[in-house]
Amino acid sequence: MQQVMSEPSELPHFRDMPVSAIPEVLREGWRDFLRAPAFGLVFSGFYVLGGIVLWMVFSARGEEWWLIPFALGFPLLAPFAAIGLYEISRRIEGGEPLVWGEVMACCISQKDRQIPSMAMLILMMFMFWVFVAHTTFALFMGLSAFTNVSSSPEILFTGNGLAMLAIGSLIGAVFALTLFSFTVVGLPLLMEREIDIITAILTSMRAVIANPVSMGVWGLTIAASLFIGMIPMFLGLLVVLPVLGHASWHMYRRLTY
Numbered sequence: 001m002q003q004v005m006s007e008p009s010e011l012p013h014f015r016d017m018p019v020s021a022i023p024e025v026l027r028e029g030w031r032d033f034l035r036a037p038a039f040g041l042v043f044s045g046f047y048v049l050g051g052i053v054l055w056m057v058f059s060a061r062g063e064e065w066w067l068i069p070f071a072l073g074f075p076l077l078a079p080f081a082a083i084g085l086y087e088i089s090r091r092i093e094g095g096e097p098l099v100w101g102e103v104m105a106c107c108i109s110q111k112d113r114q115i116p117s118m119a120m121l122i123l124m125m126f127m128f129w130v131f132v133a134h135t136t137f138a139l140f141m142g143l144s145a146f147t148n149v150s151s152s153p154e155i156l157f158t159g160n161g162l163a164m165l166a167i168g169s170l171i172g173a174v175f176a177l178t179l180f181s182f183t184v185v186g187l188p189l190l191m192e193r194e195i196d197i198i199t200a201i202l203t204s205m206r207a208v209i210a211n212p213v214s215m216g217v218w219g220l221t222i223a224a225s226l227f228i229g230m231i232p233m234f235l236g237l238l239v240v241l242p243v244l245g246h247a248s249w250h251m252y253r254r255l256t257y
Contacts (some may be wrong), residue, residue, distance in 0.1 A: 008119070008191030012185075012256035016044050017214045021254055022221060029247025030091050033239070040242025043084045045207030046242060069168070070134030083107055083115060085245030086188050114190045122179060129175045133168055139165035180219045181208045188252040199204045207255055218251060220255050 017157075033040045058067055087106045091098055110116070140160045184206035189195060208215045222244055229240030 007194065009195050010201055011195070011199070012189065012193075014210050015254060015257060016257050017211045017251075019214045019217050021214065021251075022218055025247045025250040025254065026221075026243070028250040029089075029243045029245070030251075031093055032246035033242045036088050038244075039088050039098065039100075039103065040245070041083065041238055043081050043245070044238050045240035047081060048234045048237050049231065051237070055233065067129055068174070081241050082183075082187055082245045082248060083110060083181065083191060085242055086191055089246045089249040090192075108193070110191065114195070114197045114200065115187075118183065118187060118190060121182070121197075125179055126173060130170060132171055132175075135170045136171065138166060140177055142165070147236045177219060178221060180222070181205050181215075184208060184215065184218070184248070186251055188249060189256075211255070222248075 051053055054070060057068060084107050085101060087103055088098065090096075091103070130204055182201045185207040186197075186200035186203055189200045189203060190197065225240050226237070226242055229236035
């Protein structure tokens with residue numbers, strides 16, 4: 001039986017997006033979360049559980065400080081949680097029923113499209129970031145790398161320690177900004193339309209370039225919200241992740257036509 005291929009979708013056009021739209025999309029994200037909290041809690045629960053497991057592992061080894069690069073790199077993984085949340089917001093927007101089986105079927109069906117390629121890109125960037133964080137620590141701390149930072153945290157406040165934290169944070173910010181420019185439009189675009197990953201990434205970058213100020217503020221809002229949500233013990237992410245996921249869908253809708 002010959003498989004029927006879907007026709008490529010038309011590329012979207014972009015609207016000018018003012019910074020004032022950010023509070024509005026956050027309110028819409030909060031509204032969607034309140035309308036379907038169980039879905040949001042389930043999708044975000046995987047990330048919270050993963051964060052707690054990492055904390056337990058590093059604590060058992062006396063290496064709690066390794067949570068720092070993972071925390072800085074967390075925005076790179078946040079888009080993974082978005083697909084199911086996008087589908088919830090899309091269904092609320094279209095007045096469709098929120099049925100667990102249908103929502104999960106939609107998520108599973110993405111395996112036959114371009115989403116897995118984007119997921120692999122995200123994962124590769126995250127793993128590369130962890131490697132860069134290890135390398136940065138070794139380069140700046142030298143022999144201090146053999147010191148247990150958990151029992152001697154003062155080494156982080158030496159000249160080399162502060163320089164390492166500053167450079168590491170800057171590199172992490174570059175990674176996060178790059179992936180943000182790839183996914184802010186690219187990820188929902190891949191879900192909504194039949195389009196290849198390269199075109200989706202280039203289209204997303206065009207949207208960021210067309211609205212540099214508002215997209216920059218939106219990216220900082222996402223990063224700051226995620227870091228706040230990690231306190232305490234990643235539990236804040238139970239709410240922060242679904243609200244941001246729903247809000248990201250509404251930002252995409254406002255930005256494209």
